[in-house]
Amino acid sequence: MRGEETHPALTGAVLTALRAMRPPFALYEADLHALVAQCLQDSGLPGAHEVPLGGGCRIDFLVDTVGVEIKKGKPRAAQLCAQLSRYAQSERIDALVVVSWQSVALPARISGKPVHTLSLCRLWGVSLP
Numbered sequence: 413m414r415g416e417e418t419h420p421a422l423t424g425a426v427l428t429a430l431r432a433m434r435p436p437f438a439l440y441e442a443d444l445h446a447l448v449a450q451c452l453q454d455s456g457l458p459g460a461h462e463v464p465l466g467g468g469c470r471i472d473f474l475v476d477t478v479g480v481e482i483k484k485g486k487p488r489a490a491q492l493c494a495q496l497s498r499y500a501q502s503e504r505i506d507a508l509v510v511v512s513w514q515s516v517a518l519p520a521r522i523s524g525k526p527v528h529t530l531s532l533c534r535l536w537g538v539s540l541p
Contacts, residue, residue, distance in 0.1 A: 419477055423507045423528065426478045429455035430511060430530055441484040448473060448482060448511065465502040477506035486514035493518060500525040 429451045435444060445461065452459035452475060463474040473480035479499050483492065487510075496508055500523035507526045510518065515531035 419506060422476055423478050423509070423526065425455065425457060426452070426475050426480065426509055427528060427530070429457055430480070430509065433532075435532060441482060444482050444484060444511070445472060448480060463504075465499055465504060467498065467501075469498045469502065471499050471505075474504065477504060478509060479505045479507070480509045480511065483510065483512040483516075485512070487512055487516050489516050489518060492516060493522065496522050496527060 430448065432455075433447055433451045435447050449459060449461060452473065457475050459473045459475045459480070461473055462470055463479075464470050465479075471479040472482045479502075481492075481496065481499070492510065496510070496518070499505055499508060505525060507528065508522065509528045509530065510516070511530045511532070513532050515533070516529060518527050518529055520527060
């Protein structure tokens with residue numbers, strides 16, 4: 413149903429898998445994509461990479477109905493909100509997870525869909541070589 417998260421346990425599983433990630437410092441965004449893919453796979457979550465959602469929108473990962481967007485650095489909140497709004501319009505999305513190096517203030521819901529943020533620096537820090 414639009415605007416309702418139909419699989420909250422799945423969102424929790426995705427968040428748990430991603431919170432276990434310990435990325436090294438100074439990676440490219442593509443390297444973060446590989447780490448996220450590995451975390452999802454290690455947790456038994458079937459994440460599809462670079463999934464088109466229609467209208468020129470492509471989300472970094474889709475785990476059933478949970479979209480995962482990855483940002484290197486500190487994303488601009490207004491620009492990211494606009495991007496997430498486009499994703500949230502898709503019937504394939506029930507919840508969104510944003511993984512970024514630095515925290516970004518985002519609303520708790522966009523278009524009625526829950527938004528969760530994971531900051532690599534704030535939540536668990538980065539692993540230095």
